[in-house]
Every structure is written in structure tokens, then in C-alpha cells.
Amino acid sequence: MSHLFPTYHRYPIEIDTGQDWQLTDNHGQTYLDFTSGIGVCNFGYHNALIQANVQSQLNKVWHTSNLYQNQLQEIVANSLTAGTDKLTFFCNSGTEANEAAIKLARKYTGKSQIIAFTNGFHGRTYGALSVTDNPPIKTGFGPFVPNMTFAPYNDSTALPLITSETAAVILEVIQGEGGVILGNRSWLQQVQTQCQTTDTLLIIDEVQTGMGRTGHLFAYQQFDLDPDIITLAKALANGIPVGAMLGRAQFQSAFGPGSHGSTFGGNLLAMAAAEGVLAQLTPDFLKQVHLKGQHFLAALQTQLASLSTVTKIQGMGLMIGIQLSETVMADIVVRRLQQQGLLTLTAKHNTLRLLPPLITPEAVLMDSIPIIKASLEAQYESVTG
Numbered sequence: 026m027s028h029l030f031p032t033y034h035r036y037p038i039e040i041d042t043g044q045d046w047q048l049t050d051n052h053g054q055t056y057l058d059f060t061s062g063i064g065v066c067n068f069g070y071h072n073a074l075i076q077a078n079v080q081s082q083l084n085k086v087w088h089t090s091n092l093y094q095n096q097l098q099e100i101v102a103n104s105l106t107a108g109t110d111k112l113t114f115f116c117n118s119g120t121e122a123n124e125a126a127i128k129l130a131r132k133y134t135g136k137s138q139i140i141a142f143t144n145g146f147h148g149r150t151y152g153a154l155s156v157t158d159n160p161p162i163k164t165g166f167g168p169f170v171p172n173m174t175f176a177p178y179n180d181s182t183a184l185p186l187i188t189s190e191t192a193a194v195i196l197e198v199i200q201g202e203g204g205v206i207l208g209n210r211s212w213l214q215q216v217q218t219q220c221q222t223t224d225t226l227l228i229i230d231e232v233q234t235g236m237g238r239t240g241h242l243f244a245y246q247q248f249d250l251d252p253d254i255i256t257l258a259k260a261l262a263n264g265i266p267v268g269a270m271l272g273r274a275q276f277q278s279a280f281g282p283g284s285h286g287s288t289f290g291g292n293l294l295a296m297a298a299a300e301g302v303l304a305q306l307t308p309d310f311l312k313q314v315h316l317k318g319q320h321f322l323a324a325l326q327t328q329l330a331s332l333s334t335v336t337k338i339q340g341m342g343l344m345i346g347i348q349l350s351e352t353v354m355a356d357i358v359v360r361r362l363q364q365q366g367l368l369t370l371t372a373k374h375n376t377l378r379l380l381p382p383l384i385t386p387e388a389v390l391m392d393s394i395p396i397i398k399a400s401l402e403a404q405y406e407s408v409t410g
């Protein structure tokens with residue numbers, strides 16, 4: 026009998042070791058990993074620099090609290106905000122980064138209404154869950170934080186809902202858990218303009234899309250946006266828990282000493298890992314991710330789009346969603362791919378989601394396509410739950 030709450034629907038695989046873009050289970054079976062631990066281990070599982078940084082910090086000291094000066098936090102914050110007018114608050118997860126963003130926006134503006142969008146996902150603590158539009162994960166947990174309003178994503182009828190009463194708008198430029206749904210460029214820009222006109226802060230949740238996933242440090246850069254607040258977590262420290270909220274320096278009066286905090290936020294091991302991550306997210310590396318992603322997406326579209334099981338393939342960089350028809354359940358495809366040695370993810374709207382480590386070579390990405398194709402063409406009756 027398990028002594029864990031059954032909050033996770035776990036596959037019958039236990040990972041024992043990790044290599045670059047491969048994982049090996051406790052029976053010695055090796056898998057090609059197109060999950061990155063849900064968009065976390067972008068540099069794979071054995072990155073020399075990240076490992077050396079963490080090991081060296083482990084040998085010095087791994088936790089001191091936020092009572093003392095912290096040069097590593099300064100270094101990481103400086104890299105994250107270089108060339109911008111932003112300051113950083115460190116926490117431990119994506120949901121906490123969004124909590125910090127909502128609190129900062131409310132306190133700085135003196136307003137309370139937050140506008141979020143249909144099909145968006147921002148986390149599972151009360152503030153973040155209150156701006157998440159996913160009924161199955163909200164059922165039974167209400168009442169939620171008041172004055173959170175939902176507006177339709179990628180829809181111009183959302184614009185007039187943003188008024189001078191609104192403290193902030195929170196959105197993903199690509200909805201990840203929502204099925205890898207790309208925001209429409211001109212709509213996103215109109216949302217930003219409406220925010221500027223109404224003195225509303227624009228919070229962009231880059232928890233899944235940030236840190237190079239789309240071939241840019243932040244996905245919003247590809248949409249020519251200038252958010253007031255950015256939230257990060259997942260890949261920031263390649264698997265050591267961390268989150269961050271970046272906000273304009275002018276907001277600092279609302280986040281003065283004692284106003285917000287976290288015992289573990291900006292932990293030294295996480296900062297050591299994040300320093301190693303940021304050192305490797307060079308313009309050249311990001312360009313390679315962008316190109317690999319373009320080639321992989323185009324090849325997937327060419328080779329899979331005609332299948333009756335596929336309705337749409339979209340994505341950016343190495344964040345790709347293959348939306349499936351009702352004739353096949355994405356979770357069944359994930360299980361079949363596991364049997365073929367390929368680990369993948371699902372997302373809403375019956376989507377097969379691919380988030381390979383950013384270091385995966387293009388040839389390895391391309392070699393996976395026949396495996397995915399065969400699984401989409403297979404007879405699913407033979408797959409058991």
C-alpha cells in the first residue's frame with residue numbers, strides 16, 4: 026500500500042538514471058525523453074557546468090535563508106533582467122511566481138481585479154488557481170480569490186473587459202497545459218495597448234515558455250511585447266526547484282522589506298544551477314533551438330498532417346503540440362510511445378505534447394517522427410490501461 030496521496034496519475038515506469046536526452050528505468054530500459062520533466066531539464070540530465078556549480082555550492086553551504094546578503098541571487102537576477110528596467114523576486118515554483126505577481130500588481134496599483142483568459146493555466150495555489158481556467162482541477166476547492174475575471178483568449182471581445190478598474194491581466198503567450206495554443210500576435214499587442222491605456226499591468230506567465238524553450242530567452246520577445254511583470258520557474262535551474270518574478274523597478278515601493286518572502290526562495294543550490302543555465306543560454310544556442318524547432322515542426326507537419334488521427338500541429342521552438350482527433354486518446358498514444366522507448370506528454374484538447382531537452386540533436390528529433398507516426402497509425406485496441 027502506498028503512503029502517498031494519490032494526487033498524481035503515475036505511469037508504471039520508475040526512472041533510475043538520466044543521460045543527456047535519454048532516461049533509463051530501474052529495469053535497464055532506455056527512453057528517448059521528449060518531456061524534460063515537463064519542460065524543466067532543458068539541458069538534460071548530466072550537464073557538466075550545472076552539475077559542477079551545484080556540487081561546488083553543496084560543498085560550501087546550501088541554505089542560509091534570506092536574512093543575509095546573497096551574491097549568487099544578484100548574479101542570476103542580473104542575467105535575467107539584463108538590459109531591462111526590472112528587478113527580481115525569487116521563490117520556489119511557478120505557482121508561487123504567479124502569487125507574487127498578483128500580490129505585487131494589486132498592491133502597486135491599489136486595484137484588485139485581475140483578468141485571466143479561458144484555457145489558461147497558472148498553478149494550483151489559491152491565487153494562481155483562481156486565474157486558471159481548468160474546471161477539473163478546481164472542482165471542490167472553492168470559493169476562489171475574489172475579483173478574478175475570465176476573458177476569451179485570442180478574441181477581441183476580451184479587450185473592453187480590461188478597464189481602469191483592472192489591476193492586471195495575466196496570460197501565457199503560448200498556452201502550454203491548454204494544448205500548446207499560440208496567442209495571436211496582433212491580439213496580444215492589442216491586449217498590451219488596452220493595458221497601457223487603462224493603467225493595467227501586463228503579467229506574462231513564462232513558466233513553461235521561458236528560459237529558451239521557444240528559441241528565445243522569453244517567448245514574449247517573439248511577439249514584440251513589453252510586459253510589466255514576467256513569471257518564471259520550471260527550466261530556470263534545470264530541475265532544482267526555483268521560481269522567479271521579474272517586475273519593473275518602479276514597483277519596488279510595493280514590495281518593500283517584510284511585504285513578501287519565502288524561506289527557501291532563491292536557495293543557493295537553485296541559484297548555482299540557474300547561473301549554469303543562464304551561462305549556456307547564449308544567442309547562438311537560442312538560435313540553434315529556434316532552427317531545430319522550425320525544422321522539426323515542419324517535418325512533423327509534412328509527415329503527420331495527413332493522418333486521420335491528427336487535427337492540428339503547432340508550436341514554437343521545442344514546444345510542440347500535436348492535437349489528435351476524437352478517434353484516439355492522447356494518453357493512449359503516450360503509453361504506446363513509452364512501449365516504443367519514447368517519453369511524451371499530454372495537454373488539454375487531446376494534445377500530444379513534445380518538450381524535448383533543448384540540447385537534443387536535430388537528427389534525434391527527426392528520427393522520432395517515424396516512431397510517432399507508427400503510434401498514431403496503430404490499432405489502439407491492443408493498448409491496455
Ligand SMILES: Cc1ncc(COP(=O)(O)O)c(C=O)c1O
Pocket residue numbers: 117118119120121123146147148149197201202230231232233234258259
Ligand atoms: C504556464 C504555467 N504557469 C504556472 C505553472 C505552475 O508551475 P508549478 O507547477 O511550478 O507551480 C505551470 C505548470 O505547468 C505552467 O505551465
